[in-house]
Amino acid sequence: MDTSLLIYGPILLKAARLTIWLSWLSLVIGAFGGLLLALMRISRFRPLRLFAMLYTELFRSIPILIVLFFCYFGVPLVLHADLSAFGAATLALGLHASSMMSEVIRAGITSVGSGQWEAAQASGMTYLQTMRLVIGPQAAQVILPPSVGIFIMMLKESSVASIIGFVELTATGLLIRESVGGGFTILGVVALFYFVMCYTISLAGGVLESKMKVAGQNLAIDRG
């Protein structure tokens, strides 16, 4: 392999950090947005349910690239608010992550038996208390493992931010490619960077999942 690319190592590492930061931010936004949507989805009010359903269906049917363009070019025009490439990318990825997280969180919440709701209500707990103390801890075991998968998806999806000019890992690779005068080796290196990041996280997720399963089994035994 071309050893002259080695000097770009530190730059790529820095860029990889940015990629992780962007994906992490969107995952956090996705967790909050997804929670909100999931609660809407199981709510008693039809309009809320409908909104949450339309939201997830919409984001499942539109490419992230279009959402990104929308956030970067469209929103500032209408709202007169200048959005940086980073801001637009975070918003677009966050909106997309929200739709995916909402499905995961909904599955988590509904996996907790209705008896738990009734028991909590019978002991005089409010909605918030039930969610926080009874449903939340049990749902978390179902929610966490697939969230790792969504994080990996975000890591890969964040590469589209390069198209609107946010210089993360992919854009850095393209810039380096231009400064070394073409070729394709650097893009292989970038792909390898993504692979190492995603694969490591997916391995860690596997460990987490098996631990969660054990915890879930213990819980089941405790419950009798």
Next chain:
Amino acid sequence: MDYIFTLRAVTPYLDALVPAVLDTITVSLATMVLSLALGMVFAVARQSRHLAVRFLATAYVEFFRNTPLLVVLYFVYFMIPTIGLRLSSFSSALLAMTLHFGAYMTEILRAGLIAIHSGQYDAGRSLGMSRLQILRRVVLAQVLRTIYAPLGNQFIAILLGSSLTSAIAVNEIASWTQTAGAASFRYFETFLVAAAVYLVLSQAVNFARIQIGRRLFPAAP
């Protein structure tokens, strides 16, 4: 100055949208067929008796499942001329998409293959069928039923993923969005139109999947 929303501003560009939509559909369909073929090869390879073959197939799947499609697109796009080949950006896009989605297809097909009980293979063998005959006559029909729904979802993923080929100059919907948006400076409207087109396409695929599924597998849920 206030931004006045008007869809009429986009109408002059709708002529160019038609070939763009056709390109999106073509590249998606071609990717679907090719990645399915590639996935079939690797799914069988993952069940091979030889460790090296299994390892190679697993490495392929893990690599492409853990790298962004966009990077694969750039890689292929820049690699083709460097190694002395001449391919259109459409063909490069097709190659990259096939490699990327082939990995997902492998996993779907493998799940389908695993779902078949080993007794079925034994039964086939005891009837004197060859490996290929067992695959074709016993396994395939059953696999089809298991993989049908995930394949439909995968097709939508391919459809949406094809938007990234605009980055390597394929004239599909996302690339129309950029040119029409830049020319008319009506970004909001053009993206709305593009979003609507994608929405219709993916919902149509979903609808077709359910309808065809009902015909093919009457008892299946």
